Structures are given as structure tokens and as C-alpha cells.
Amino acid sequence: MSTRRAAYEARQRRRANLLAGASTLVVLGLLVLLVPLAPGWAAVKSSFFDGEIFARTFPDLARAFLINIAIFAWSVPLIMVLGLAIALARGARAPVLFPMRIFGAIYVDLFRGIPVVLLVYLVGFGIPGLGLPRPWNSPYIWGTVALVLTYSAYVAEVLRSGIESIHASQRNAAICLGLSERDTMRYVILPQAIRRVVPANMNMLVALQKDVALLSFIGPVEILRQAGIFKSLLANFTPYVVAAVIFLCVTVPATRYADYLMNRDRDART
Amino acid sequence: MKTILTATILTLTATGAFAASHCAAGKTLTDGTLTIATGNPAYYPWVIDDAPEAGQGFEAAVAYALAEEMGFAAENVTWVRTSFDEAIQPGAKDFDLNMQQFSITADRDRVVDFSAPYYTAPQAVMTTVEAVEGGATPTMDSLKGMKWGVVASTTALPVVMEKIQPDQSPLVYDDNANITAAMQAGQIDAALFDLPTALFTAAVLMDNGVVLGQFDPSAAESPDQFGALMLEGSALKPCVDEALAALTDSGKLAAIEAEWLQDAVGVPLIK
Amino acid sequence: MPEPRLALRGVTKSFGDVQVLHGIDLSVAPGEMVCLIGASGSGKSTLLRCMNGLEPVDDGEVRLDGVDIAEPGFDLGPVRQQIGIVFQSFNLFPHMTAYDNVALAPRRVLGEDARVRIEELFTRFGLATHISKYPDQLSGGQQQRVAVIRALAMRPHTMLFDEITSALDPELVGEVLDVLRQLRDDGMTMVLATHEMGFARELADRICFMDKGVIAEEGSPDVIFSSPTRKRTKQFLASVLR
Numbered sequence: 173m174s175t176r177r178a179a180y181e182a183r184q185r186r187r188a189n190l191l192a193g194a195s196t197l198v199v200l201g202l203l204v205l206l207v208p209l210a211p212g213w214a215a216v217k218s219s220f221f222d223g224e225i226f227a228r229t230f231p232d233l234a235r236a237f238l239i240n241i242a243i244f245a246w247s248v249p250l251i252m253v254l255g256l257a258i259a260l261a262r263g264a265r266a267p268v269l270f271p272m273r274i275f276g277a278i279y280v281d282l283f284r285g286i287p288v289v290l291l292v293y294l295v296g297f298g299i300p301g302l303g304l305p306r307p308w309n310s311p312y313i314w315g316t317v318a319l320v321l322t323y324s325a326y327v328a329e330v331l332r333s334g335i336e337s338i339h340a341s342q343r344n345a346a347i348c349l350g351l352s353e354r355d356t357m358r359y360v361i362l363p364q365a366i367r368r369v370v371p372a373n374m375n376m377l378v379a380l381q382k383d384v385a386l387l388s389f390i391g392p393v394e395i396l397r398q399a400g401i402f403k404s405l406l407a408n409f410t411p412y413v414v415a416a417v418i419f420l421c422v423t424v425p426a427t428r429y430a431d432y433l434m435n436r437d438r439d440a441r442t
Numbered sequence: 443m444k445t446i447l448t449a450t451i452l453t454l455t456a457t458g459a460f461a462a463s464h465c466a467a468g469k470t471l472t473d474g475t476l477t478i479a480t481g482n483p484a485y486y487p488w489v490i491d492d493a494p495e496a497g498q499g500f501e502a503a504v505a506y507a508l509a510e511e512m513g514f515a516a517e518n519v520t521w522v523r524t525s526f527d528e529a530i531q532p533g534a535k536d537f538d539l540n541m542q543q544f545s546i547t548a549d550r551d552r553v554v555d556f557s558a559p560y561y562t563a564p565q566a567v568m569t570t571v572e573a574v575e576g577g578a579t580p581t582m583d584s585l586k587g588m589k590w591g592v593v594a595s596t597t598a599l600p601v602v603m604e605k606i607q608p609d610q611s612p613l614v615y616d617d618n619a620n621i622t623a624a625m626q627a628g629q630i631d632a633a634l635f636d637l638p639t640a641l642f643t644a645a646v647l648m649d650n651g652v653v654l655g656q657f658d659p660s661a662a663e664s665p666d667q668f669g670a671l672m673l674e675g676s677a678l679k680p681c682v683d684e685a686l687a688a689l690t691d692s693g694k695l696a697a698i699e700a701e702w703l704q705d706a707v708g709v710p711l712i713k
Numbered sequence: 714m715p716e717p718r719l720a721l722r723g724v725t726k727s728f729g730d731v732q733v734l735h736g737i738d739l740s741v742a743p744g745e746m747v748c749l750i751g752a753s754g755s756g757k758s759t760l761l762r763c764m765n766g767l768e769p770v771d772d773g774e775v776r777l778d779g780v781d782i783a784e785p786g787f788d789l790g791p792v793r794q795q796i797g798i799v800f801q802s803f804n805l806f807p808h809m810t811a812y813d814n815v816a817l818a819p820r821r822v823l824g825e826d827a828r829v830r831i832e833e834l835f836t837r838f839g840l841a842t843h844i845s846k847y848p849d850q851l852s853g854g855q856q857q858r859v860a861v862i863r864a865l866a867m868r869p870h871t872m873l874f875d876e877i878t879s880a881l882d883p884e885l886v887g888e889v890l891d892v893l894r895q896l897r898d899d900g901m902t903m904v905l906a907t908h909e910m911g912f913a914r915e916l917a918d919r920i921c922f923m924d925k926g927v928i929a930e931e932g933s934p935d936v937i938f939s940s941p942t943r944k945r946t947k948q949f950l951a952s953v954l955r
Contacts (some may be wrong), residue, residue: 219553300627309628345804348767349818349867350793359817363808391613391624397594404595406532407550410541
């Protein structure tokens with residue numbers, strides 16, 4: 173157990189932990205001591221960190237966040253299905269399917285190229301403006317469509333990179349067993365590809381969770397809009413801080429989980 | 443009679459100029475200059491053609507009248523633009539006064555200073571020709587059943603929620619342009635604006651806009667009143683209030699209102 | 714002499730500017746075991762891949778029971794059920810258990826739930842206790858045996874083996890060669906590319922020495938290993954048998 177090497181390494185580790193702890197304390201200490209000394213701190217504190225407003229707006233903001241979660245929840249399956257369809261269309265080899273390949277390529281270029289906000293306005297106001305009756309002109313529907321268009325383009329590219337990362341020998345093995353191209357994709361390539369891109373897709377979902385807020389531009393009162401309303405009424409920015417805290421409660425665990433998956437994947441390969 | 447009038451005018455101008463030069467002196471951002479902020483863009487009928495320098499439009503005209511009252515010549519007035527957020531941010535301001543239809547509320551007053559009100563705005567309901575043809579009337583019952591849209595940074599949302607209590611929750615937008623788009627997309631039936639804005643939006647921005655009715659401002663417990671916004675604890679506030687009082691007393695404020703907001707008459711009251 | 718199971722005539726194959734096969738003629742009789750030997754890059758692997766159509770040939774014929782499967786546009790689906798192939802790098806599907814690796818093709822291609830037959834195969838090749846494991850839980854030798862079972866589950870009459878012991882640790886080679894012995898006893902038609910000279914000498918009916926894309930010399934194991942006639946064959950054997 174305690175070889176000379178082990179003892180040395182234990183000493184080194186203790187030293188490193190001590191140093192890390194000390195430097196963290198110094199930095200935090202400086203922040204806590206120096207920031208309140210800034211001339212505008214009192215004003216900043218009352219407009220961003222008002223405890224009373226925090227408590228007063230928290231319940232409504234948490235309730236508004238349920239709308240973000242709902243939009244997120246019904247967007248994700250649509251994004252995944254459409255992203256997969258586009259990825260497969262882009263990989264289609266048969267000449268008859270050439271139009272699908274072209275369509276897939278244009279789709280990805282187009283919707284990855286347009287800022288999401290623009291698409292939210294364009295689709296959210298534009299398509300219902302063509303004269304759709306209620307409830308089919310709902311901003312929830314068309315805002316979701318805008319998110320799905322953008323994010324499925326990203327997911328399609330991620331999936332395609334996953335499909336291409338599966339070694340050709342896997343395909344050869346399947347083909348040599350007599351499996352059709354379709355079955356090879358479905359049973360051999362895709363399950364491996366999808367598993368491989370889980371971390372990348374997790375990051376995508378974290379970004380989506382934040383972009384759901386863009387739907388507020390076309391009417392829905394989700395958390396960011398609710399915070400904006402409170403800000404206007406109370407002339408105070410604390411509601412935005414509340415919203416940020418609520419967002420972090422969801423996105424931090426999600427990003428950590430994505431990192432964990434990514435590390436596990438990397439460890440498995442080395 | 444004539445002499446008394448002349449004397450009064452002389453006294454008024456004299457006291458006005460004298461008082462102002464004493465009152466506002468050294469209290470503005472730049473000595474001898476009054477810096478006034480408006481929206482970006484600034485809308486009709488508050489500012490005509492987004493050019494406040496011309497003094498055309500209600501708020502632009504009030505601004506120059508205020509400046510004159512406080513002893514600043516027109517050429518000593520400079521204009522800057524701010525958003526709502528910038529206006530209520532903590533820290534230094536780059537304006538002495540900010541006029542962009544800020545409703546005076548107690549919560550806002552804790553963070554910034556407001557002048558005395560320069561306009562009491564009736565709130566009005568804008569809707570579409572189609573909705574009116576579909577049976578919309580200026581009654582509370584009819585308003586309850588409509589799908590509402592409001593601008594986030596205005597006080598319209600609490601008014602809709604408390605006064606009208608609609609059956610479906612309202613949609614909320616950044617600005618009038620988005621309200622217009624949503625109404626034309628058929629996503630909302632009705633929007634609540636101050637009356638002048640409602641009239642302008644219905645007539646100019648919408649193809650099928652109608653102002654359905656207005657709420658009686660005198661009946662409201664807390665009427666929507668616009669005030670000029672200043673830095674919290676601004677030394678200028680007493681001067682601005684004094685100048686506004688003088689403009690009100692002289693009937694000049696009423697004259698400006700009559701000139702720029704005359705369309706506001708003739709809109710039915712909501713029952 | 715019975716009709717050959719496989720008959721290659723003048724098979725050529727290039728990858729870009731590099732010609733890998735320069736006109737190969739080769740017949741394999743039913744039940745025969747042929748070993749391809751030769752240096753790396755001599756074309757053994759490519760030749761095997763041409764035999765089941767995995768690599769389309771540029772010119773020449775590949776006849777399977779008299780039918781030219783090298784005909785451009787020929788439907789190779791049925792051919793691949795008759796000819797199984799096992800690769801050097803196993804190529805098991807890592808996301809499936811050993812059993813699912815084997816059962817996939819019978820289920821999807823033959824429409825058959827071959828559980829009983831598959832379990833028998835696992836038992837026969839000493840893998841009954843590993844049937845539910847994932848590839849990364851198996852040793853190289855076990856994985857390669859699963860790969861053989863996977864090919865056998867399609868009930869092929871011919872098997873191609875592409876240096877299937879080359880990627881294995883030396884102590885694991887034996888268990889895989891034992892599998893080949895059993896197949897030999899079953900009368901399976903087999904073509905092997907191999908570096909296992911002792912094994913080839915012991916079991917093969919015929920040895921083909923490949924050099925630079927041609928079959929430079931062929932004959933019975935005794936003739937090739939004891940008294941090769943070509944200089945290149947002697948050099949090659951001297952270098953590998955030393």
C-alpha cells in the first residue's frame with residue numbers, strides 16, 4: 173500500500189488540494205470584500221438583488237417556467253424524429269432518392285443559417301397571417317414549428333456525423349450476412365450512431381431549453397417574458413435574476429450530465 | 443384690463459425665467475443645456491416623424507414648452523434616445539428628463555423619480571373590423587370573451603387582468619409592431635393601449651384596425667398618468683414640477699393636448 | 714470430377730490506379746478446403762471479398778454452382794446466405810449480445826426464429842455460458858467464435874475466412890482453429906486466407922501461394938511445403954517458417 177511512490181503521490185495531492193482551496197478562498201474573499209465597495213453597489217444591489225421582490229415574483233416565475241418545460245417537452249420528440257429523417261435523407265444513396273438528398277442538404281443549410289429569432293417571427297406571425305383559423309394559428313404551434321425546424325437541422329447534422337463515424341466494417345459484416353441496406357441501417361448502424369451522439373445531443377437540448385424563451389416574442393408568457401413584465405411593473409431587475417436561478421436549476425444538472433456522458437464515452441474508447 | 447393682462451404675462455414670463463434660471467442652473471448634465479430622452483423610435487402622435495427636434499407631436503411640444511419654462515432656449519435642448527430598460531437601469535443617466543409615455547406607478551417611483559403628470563391617458567381597446575362584424579361591442583361582457591394582447595413594458599397587463607379578467611390568458615409582446623402582426627395573424631382579438639396610441643395604431647399600422655372604446659379615466663381608481671422620468675433623487679425634479687404647474691395654470695398644456703391629441707374625442711366609453 | 718462449387722476465371726480488380734488482382738483462376742470443389750497463403754498485400758483478402766461479391770470484380774467470372782455472380786447488377790442477396798464470411802477484426806455488433814448478433818440475420822433475412830439452432834451452435838463451440846454477454850465482455854477468441862457462429866446461423870454451404878486468427882493473442886489462436894477443424898469434419902466448403910502454416914499444412918486439401926495479385930503456385934500441402942518449385946514460394950516459406 174504505502175510504497176515510496178504512493179507516499180510521494182499522496183503528499184503531492186495534499187499539497188495541490190491545499191493550494192486550490194487557499195486560492196479559491198482568496199478569490200471569493202476579494203469578491204465579497206471588494207464588490208460592495210464599488211460606488212454603485214447599493215443601487216445595483218437594490219435593482220438586481222432585492223430579497224422582497226425575489227420572494228414575491230418567484231412563484232409566478234416558477235409557474236411560467238412550466239410553459240417552457242411544456243414547449244420543450246413536445247418539441248424534443250418532433251426534433252429527434254425530423255432530425256433523423258433529414259439525416260437519413262442526406263445519406264440516401266439510391267439515384268431515385270437524389271431529390272431527397274438535395275432537399276436534406278438545402279434544409280440543413282437553410283435552417284442552420286437563419287437565426288432562431290428570425291424564424292420564430294417569420295413562422296410565428298407569417299404562416300398564421302396566411303389566414304389560418306383558430307386554433308390552428310396559435311403562436312404555440314407555429315413557434316414550436318420554428319424551433320423544430322432549426323433544431324432538427326442541427327440534430328440531423330449531429331446524427332449524420334454519428335452515422336459516418338461507424339466503421340465501414342460494421343456495414344460490411346451486416347451486408348455479408350445478407351441484411352438489406354435498410355435493415356443494416358436500422359439494426360446495425362443507427363443504434364450505434366445514436367448512442368455515440370447522445371452527449372452532443374444533450375448539449376443541443378440545453379441550448380434548446382434556453383431558446384424556448386424566444387417564443388415569448390410572439391406572445392406566449394413564458395418565464396423570461398414573465399420576468400420582463402415584473403421588471404416593467406416593479407422597475408426592478410431582480411425578476412431576471414430569479415429567472416436565471418430557475419434556468420440554472422435545470423441547465424446545470426443537464427450540462428453536467430452531458431459532460432459525464434461524454435467523459436464516459438471517451439474513457440470507454442481509450 | 444389690457445394693462446393687467448400685459449402685466450400678468452410680463453410677471454409670469456419674468457418670474458418663470460428668473461425662477462428657472464435659479465432653479466435649474468447647475469442641475470443639468472451639461473450646464474446651460476437640457477438633455478431630454480425619448481423612445482427609439484418615437485411614435486406618433488407623441489413625436490411626429492420620429493424627429494423630436496422639430497417640436498412636433500405632443501411630447502415633443504411639451505418638452506420644448508417645459509424647457510422654455512425652465513429657462514432653456516430651444517437651441518439649448520438636446521435629444522437622446524433610450525429604451526425602457528436603459529431608463530430604469532441603476533447608475534448614472536445620460537439624460538435630464540425622459541419622456542416616452544412612462545406611466546407613474548408606486549413601484550417604479552421607488553427606483554426613479556417622476557415629474558408631476560403631464561397627461562392623463564384614457565386606456566382604449568383596439569380590435570379588428572372582423573371582430574366588430576363578429577359582434578364585439580364596447581361592453582365588459584364582450585371584452586371578457588376576447589383573446590387579449592398587450593405590450594410587456596406597459597401597465598396594460600395588470601389593467602386587463604384586474605379590470606377585464608378575460609376568459610383566456612393574454613399574450614404579451616415587445617412592442618406595438620408585434621401586437622399589430624399578431625392581430626393581423628388572427629392570434630389576438632384585442633389590445634389595450636393608451637387612447638392616442640390606439641388611434642394611431644388602428645389608423646396607420648393596421649389595415650383593419652378599429653378603436654372599440656375607451657375606459658373613462660375619471661372613473662378609474664388610479665388613472666394612467668404619464669410623467670417625465672428622472673434619476674432617483676434628481677435635483678431637477680422640483681424645477682420640472684414647478685414648470686409643469688406653470689404650464690397647466692397658463693392653459694398651455696391643455697392647448698398642446700388639444701392640438702396633438704384632438705382625435706381622442708368621440709371614442710365611445712366602455713360600459 | 715464434380716462441378717466446382719466456386720470457379721473463378723480471369724478475375725481482375727483494381728483500387729484506383731493500383732491493380733490488386735491480375736487475372737485469378739481458381740476452382741473450389743464442394744467440401745474442399747483451400748488455404749491462401751502469401752505476404753501481406755499479395756491480394757488474399759481482396760480475392761476472398763470478390764468471392765462473395767463484397768468487392769465487385771473489374772473483369773472475369775465468379776461462378777457459384779455454375780451461375781456467374783460477378784455479372785454486373787446480379788442480385789447478391791441470396792448469394793450471401795450461401796457464402797458466409799468471417800473477418801480478421803471479428804466485426805461483431807457491439808450494441809448487441811452474442812445471441813442477438815447471431816439471431817439478427819436469420820430473423821430479418823430468413824424470417825426464422827432460430828433460437829434452438831443458435832443455442833446448439835453456442836453449445837457446440839463451447840460458448841453456451843456466454844450467449845447473453847456483450848462483445849466487450851468476451852475475449853478475442855470468444856468473439857471470433859461468435860462471429861463464426863453468426864455466419865453459420867445462415868446455413869451457408871461455403872465459408873470464407875479472412876485471417877481470422879491474426880488479431881488474436883497467441884494463446885487464443887488454438888480455440889478458433891479448433892472451430893475450423895470441426896467445420897472441416899462437417900464437410901464445409903472453405904477458403905481461408907491464413908498465416909497459420911502448421912494448420913494449413915495439417916488440414917488443407919490445397920494450398921495457393923499468392924504473390925503480387927496472382928496465384929504464383931498451387932498444389933497439395935506436402936508439395937508446397939516440402940518441395941515448392943518457385944523461387945518466391947521458397948523465399949516466402951523460408952521467412953515465415955524460420
